[in-house]
Amino acid sequence: MNITAEHLTYVYNAGSPFAAKALDDVSLTIEEGEFFGIIGHTGSGKSTFVKHLNGLIRLPSSQKHYKKPKAKKGKPAPVVPSLKVGDFDLGSRKTDFYALRKKVGMVFQYPEAQLFAETVFDDVAFGLKNFEKELTKEQIESAVKAAIGIVGLDYEAVKEASPFDLSGGQKRRAAIAGVIVTKPEILILDEPAAGLDPLGKREIMALLHRLHSTWCKTVIVVSHDMDEIAENCTRAAVFAEGKLVCALPPRALFLKTEELRALGLDIPLTAKLCLALRERGIGIDCDFTADDFVRAVLAKRGAQ
């Protein structure tokens, strides 16, 4: 399923003194199979954008009392925002948002805050039971077992445990299991590694790679952490003040050091090292992953 957004615009509290433009004319295509990163400051519109993708925020044209803007003489035709996720047209009133949410899984920031059931099993099964009412007990059990297994928890040990007795990292993984249990084609994660220690971060990222290759076709990660983006993403979009600045592969993106810094964003450690080396007259050509950086540096030294 490809995601195609055109002229997506969203205003919070429209028509009140608190009105704030959260998205401003964003056009972006995310293709199936990408490991897509979304970067931006707090309030840059990145969360608003991903909330559109599974219908938590609706386009105006999909709402009941929507009136088409009329074309005025002498002015260009008004642009109507549109958003398509696979076959779902999110601008249409007839779209089955329920079916959409089954295809597009969403892991919120601090997903452990959504745990509620008495056992980990029940919590993970919650989404599955909501979306697929006809499953037999065995089918549910095998799906839950698989989901708990792939996030790296011990099924036998945690299935009867209360989710509130797990450790922080385990809670987060249980919560992620509760989203991926329905095998969504697109998985969106908002700051999945926020608040974890470096080891926990690495584990979550490894988990996302596992999911990306076997479980969900497309993975979209919202993140502050540039190292994370450089290390993992095939392409990343930069948001600033509701606008899309650019969407590029890390190799091209992190060459724009000045632009990113002007937006108050950081660059990955590898890019900083490349800069420092260039100042000393050593040009390093790499894709800004740690492995490739090391390879490029060693190759350079071998050549000297």
Next chain:
Amino acid sequence: MKDVSFGQYYPVDSFVHKVDPRLKILFLIGYIVAIFLAKNFYGLAVCAFVLLLVILFSRVPILKVLRAVKGILFLVIFTAALNILFNRSEEVYWAGPAVYWRWKIFSVTQGGIVVSLFLVARLILLVTLSSMLTYTTTPVALTDGLESLLTPLKWMHIPVYVLADVMSIALRFIPELSAQTERIADAQKSRGASLDSGGPVKRVKAFVPVLVPLFLAAFRIADDLGEAMESRCYMSGRTRTKYKKMHFTWRDLLVFLLLGGMIAGVVLLRIYIGGIL
């Protein structure tokens, strides 16, 4: 970021917004007294004029003010209908029969129409001015004002300051908790929970996945806040200073004079004009 507007507060800079919250609360009380002192439409006209002044000087859009009345529309219609149907007075206010229609205990009379109009006007004035208070005063200013007005209770050893602290903390965390609710509801919705369909029982049940995490979050916030306050040596019961001191200014004097004038006017009209019309 979304629901910044909590309650009804309408954030503009105006004369009414700047008036001392204590005075605004007293003004509301005085206004209610005046409305109930008024015995005829002339008295209410004075009150209506004052209300008009308040609305004009508050810069709250008139549509927003009318929305407050819309909220009690049902009550207004109900009151009016009851009064028209059950009033049996035979008084004549204008040319025409005193009783228009009668059936068993129900009747429509001139007196009934006049009285129900009077009550409706009273109700609308009352509700509109109360909502003007919440439109122009932040919840925090309201609590501060209330605390200050309740000072006499302190002399009776009732811990007003503790109540005020509790209230302002509660108010402070309403936006926080509503944002949290929205986040959790979003998370469960994207896991296929349907929170806004089905019968009442089903809906209540559907809210369990939202309520459990919400309570946990509330307890966590309360714990954190308690510890933070304690680590900064919070002690209830000490006389505390205020960041924002309330002062009476020329504005407040004007408002005070307006209140006095209104009550005096209503009382004079009550004495010198006998009838309701």
